[in-house]
Amino acid sequence: MQDDVVSVTRAHLFGTWRKQRGWTPLNAVKGEGCYVLDASGRSILDFSSMLVCVNLGYSNRAIAEAVASQIGTLPYVIPSMTTVVKAEVARLLKEVLPEGLEKFFFSTSGTDAVEAAIKIARLKTGRPKILSRYFSYHGSTSGSIAASGEVRRWFVEHFGKAGDVVFAPPPYCYRCPFKLKYPECGIACVEVIDHIIKNEFGIAGIIFEPVVGTNGVIVPPEGYMERLQEIARENDVLLIDDEVMTGWFRTGKWFAVEHWGVKPDILVTAKGLTSAYVPLALTAVSREIAEHFEDNFFAHGHTYEAHPVGLAAAKAAIQEYRRLRIWENVERVGRYLGRRLRELEERHRSVGEVRGIGMFWAIDLTRDRNTREPFSVYADKYAGNSTMAERLAAEALKRGVYLLGYVNNLVIAPPLIATEADVDRGVDVLDEVLRVSDQEARG
Ligand SMILES: Cc1ncc(COP(=O)(O)O)c(C=O)c1O
Incomplete structure (x- = not known):
């Protein structure tokens, strides 16, 4: 049945903003807090509030x-x-x-x-x-x-x-x-x-x-x-x-x-x-x-x-x-998130810049820190090539963290109810997947 859900979707619905070939949608069955369960029972941390929209998490x-x-x-x-x-x-x-x-x-x-x-x-x-x-x-x-x-x-x-x-x-x-x-x-x-x-x-x-x-x-x-x-x-x-x-x-x-x-x-x-x-x-x-x-x-x-x-x-x-006085959580956990992401800047040569505000952050990737050359540009997306940010997002998903990757940036924007422990889980996975881009970086 679960395979059927994916294959029927794949046959009859469009995957948005992409070539259809290669699209294998994840079958999500339930949401709880900052997590989504897939059909195999795997719990996935939503580290981008899907499309930066599920601000209050999944079980309000x-x-x-x-x-x-x-x-x-x-x-x-x-x-x-x-x-x-x-x-x-x-x-x-x-x-x-x-x-x-x-x-x-x-x-x-x-x-x-x-x-x-x-x-x-x-x-x-x-x-x-x-x-x-x-x-x-x-x-x-x-x-x-x-x-x-x-x-x-x-x-x-x-x-x-x-x-x-x-x-x-x-x-x-x-x-x-x-x-x-x-x-x-x-x-x-x-x-x-x-x-x-x-x-x-x-x-x-x-x-x-x-x-x-x-x-x-x-x-x-x-x-x-x-x-x-x-x-x-x-x-x-x-x-x-x-x-x-x-x-x-x-x-x-x-x-x-x-x-x-x-x-x-x-x-x-x-x-x-x-x-x-x-x-x-x-x-x-x-x-x-x-x-x-x-x-x-x-x-x-x-x-x-x-x-x-x-x-x-x-x-x-x-x-x-x-x-929930949500601004208080954004202030505290957002500051922590920024600090943890900046640690990645020090540890990975493919991280060009970490920037953000509140619970809204990006990792801007670079092939070369000296010239700031990006790995991927709009022309790559236009040609339908898989961009570096999308590749890293796919790697993170394999490890149980959903991330929005667009062209040359990873957008990190967890639900505003996220805790420091959620941030740690997401950042640890980022730390692993950035090795992929590090290998292709120079300098
Ligand atoms: C700044 C901004 N404006 C407009 C839109 C379009 O919104 P929607 O996808 O709900 O049509 C988006 C979507 O991500 C957005 O980020």
Whole structure:
């Protein structure tokens, strides 16, 4: 039967973002805390919260019960009607979102929420273009993939540019595209954004991940985010904050922009909003944007907008973050995780840089520490070759630890309830698998 589950899946479902050949999905049967049991009874530590989304781990009773109760009471209503849970979640969001975000649109994925944000920015400003950054991911459908500054966009650009988006370089100090050093660089990567906006026609908004996620957990240097906000205000361009991954205490705060006191015009989030128990996403906008639509058409919607079951999960998750005072665990265990990962930097020559914040870390691999040459680049992924990060993630899984490996980075982001003992187990396995990349490193 178990083999059958894998073979039926393999025959009839697509494995995402990959060539289908070689895909052997792991058959997961149960989740408990930070662990997933597979069909053979093996316990696997989830060291990346799957896709950086299962923030509260796998056995949160409060969310499970809230979902069951909502399904039993009222599973669905048309978006034009309201329910108690809509008002409750709206009130909670007003309490926890960065100041100034007043009006909400709910959808079911980070992608949908970004699509809504882009459309809202265009409708509000009457301008067509979005400014995004390389080394970013914002979603898989036409508007959101066009704004994604990485290889997954390349696959839709076979026939021309994906959308009305211009790209700036990311604040990636380890491999600075300008070959400069912080702080003498004067944060050239943010100044160039000012230059681009002043020389392009019709930029509606800047979309950014405050801490870059899948593409390497890039934490901006001090001064970057503050200056980005200034540039947006000076040029009358909207700030679209993509917190699909960074929201809900992943970085230690409700939302990552709080680290720098930035107040976005639009904030997008999903994943940890329900701890991934039910699909739900949010696009939150400022009062000024909300008011624009009082007398202008809000030209957007979905059948599942503000789905009551998703909202019930969100309400329970927000209450759980508070009840557990999850920020305290992120602060303590996150600091420990960072320290243990930095030990790996000393022990393995294929570790170029360890960086992160809160419970959100990456190991950026290097073939050569002197030149900082990566093992794998986007072109390898585009060609369908197995990248070094994916190879190491596969090795870790054999040893009972699930890890997200993307192109040249391992993303380490355990559920926010993880303990020091969970961290030790994950780091010990990393210590073993990094020998594979060490063997292929020089210097
Ligand atoms: C920053 C960011 N934005 C948008 C998305 C798209 O979200 P989803 O996969 O839920 O559509 C992701 C997904 O990982 C993300 O990390």
